[in-house]
Amino acid sequence: MLHFTKPPFNHLRLYFHQIRAKSIRPYYKTRLENDDIVDGYTRKRKENQEDRLQLYKSKGQHLLTNPRIIDSIVRSSGVGPEDTVLEIGPGTGNLTMKLLEVAKKVVAVEVDKRMVEVLGTRVSESGFSDKLTIISKDALKADFPEFDLVVANIPYCISSPLVAKFVFGGYKFRSATLLVQKEFATRLLANPGDSEFNRLAVNVKLVADVEHVMNVSKRDFVPVPKVDSSVVIIRLKSEVPDVDLNEWWAFTKTCFGKKNKTLGATFRQKKKVAELLNLSKVTSGGNLFKEKLVGILRDAGLEDKRPSKLSNEELMYLLALFNKAGIFFQDKEKPRDINASFADL
Numbered sequence: 636m637l638h639f640t641k642p643p644f645n646h647l648r649l650y651f652h653q654i655r656a657k658s659i660r661p662y663y664k665t666r667l668e669n670d671d672i673v674d675g676y677t678r679k680r681k682e683n684q685e686d687r688l689q690l691y692k693s694k695g696q697h698l699l700t701n702p703r704i705i706d707s708i709v710r711s712s713g714v715g716p717e718d719t720v721l722e723i724g725p726g727t728g729n730l731t732m733k734l735l736e737v738a739k740k741v742v743a744v745e746v747d748k749r750m751v752e753v754l755g756t757r758v759s760e761s762g763f764s765d766k767l768t769i770i771s772k773d774a775l776k777a778d779f780p781e782f783d784l785v786v787a788n789i790p791y792c793i794s795s796p797l798v799a800k801f802v803f804g805g806y807k808f809r810s811a812t813l814l815v816q817k818e819f820a821t822r823l824l825a826n827p828g829d830s831e832f833n834r835l836a837v838n839v840k841l842v843a844d845v846e847h848v849m850n851v852s853k854r855d856f857v858p859v860p861k862v863d864s865s866v867v868i869i870r871l872k873s874e875v876p877d878v879d880l881n882e883w884w885a886f887t888k889t890c891f892g893k894k895n896k897t898l899g900a901t902f903r904q905k906k907k908v909a910e911l912l913n914l915s916k917v918t919s920g921g922n923l924f925k926e927k928l929v930g931i932l933r934d935a936g937l938e939d940k941r942p943s944k945l946s947n948e949e950l951m952y953l954l955a956l957f958n959k960a961g962i963f964f965q966d967k968e969k970p971r972d973i974n975a976s977f978a979d980l
């Protein structure tokens with residue numbers, strides 16, 4: 636049994652008492668990086684030894700400690716006894732333990748080896764080891780095995796690239812129930828015309844629907860973060876528009892570079908004209924090319940429109956017009972890597 640107590644002098648430290656590791660046996664399946672011990676845990680701790688685990692903000696280590704919220708997340712996810720659940724960032728396992736009670740299997744991806752160790756011990760002591768696979772890796776670099784659902788309190792520092800990996804990574808799953816920073820949830824849920832509407836929402840909406848489930852107070856975490864959180868559920872659309880994703884990402888990056896500028900102003904910028912001229916491999920000179928760009932916007936009735944007010948259908952229509960005129964946004968020879976495309980969202 637793990638007891639969490641907060642030392643009065645430093646709330647960033649959690650103390651783990653009485654983690655018993657007397658019996659040494661393989662107790663959790665791991666896929667570890669080369670230099671790690673696989674299948675088995677041989678480090679002994681003195682009984683009742685106080686074990687300190689410093690939590691790092693840089694790794695988004697805010698542990699969810701309210702059991703009611705953990706229950707609600709698991710219930711909202713719809714996880715059942717036939718499901719394999721992918722959890723990113725299990726930490727010390729507060730959510731993992733609940734998922735193990737309900738799911739067929741849990742695959743947990745955790746970058747911090749100290750957490751992997753604590754989680755392994757905790758799960759071993761609860762008798763759920765057979766159901767858990769730990770991948771001790773950075774979730775942005777790991778290949779995920781097949782899964783039915785994602786349920787996770789994700790590290791906020793990698794929210795954008797992680798969501799991009801789920802929705803554009805070619806994975807097939809029923810839904811992703813994610814606890815994210817409230818501001819990030821607002822951006823994900825924003826619609827054209829909302830002040831928060833942005834490239835993240837545009838890109839995610841192309842392939843997925845996002846539902847807001849509930850808000851979670853910062854007081855439900857240890858250590859207490861500066862911001863509140865929200866639970867959202869992301870479901871992949873069954874039908875996705877036929878659009879070249881590399882082109883789409885580069886196009887939306889151009890349009891939303893300054894999302895409140897009109898498209899006419901964005902496409903008249905000297906630097907942008909030169910960049911597109913180069914990518915499009917068109918022979919006409921700079922000024923002629925600029926006129927071509929603006930002419931397409933004008934004919935489409937979009938020259939004075941701001942991208943933050945446009946629907947995905949309007950944006951796709953515009954991209955198709957540009958491409959038809961031989962204007963491209965992405966170097967065909969250099970397909971974009973998803974992480975790079977979304978890290979700056």
Ligand SMILES: C[S@@+](CC[C@H](N)C(=O)[O-])C[C@H]1O[C@@H](n2cnc3c(N)ncnc32)[C@H](O)[C@@H]1O
Pocket residue numbers: 694695696697698699700723724725726727728729730731744745746747750772773774775787788789790791793
């Ligand atoms: C917000 S905490 C959640 C912990 C636990 N699930 C909970 O709810 O109490 C995020 C966890 O993600 C882990 N993490 C951070 N960056 C990661 C990455 N790139 N890949 C995998 N795990 C990561 C952290 O070490 C931490 O355990």
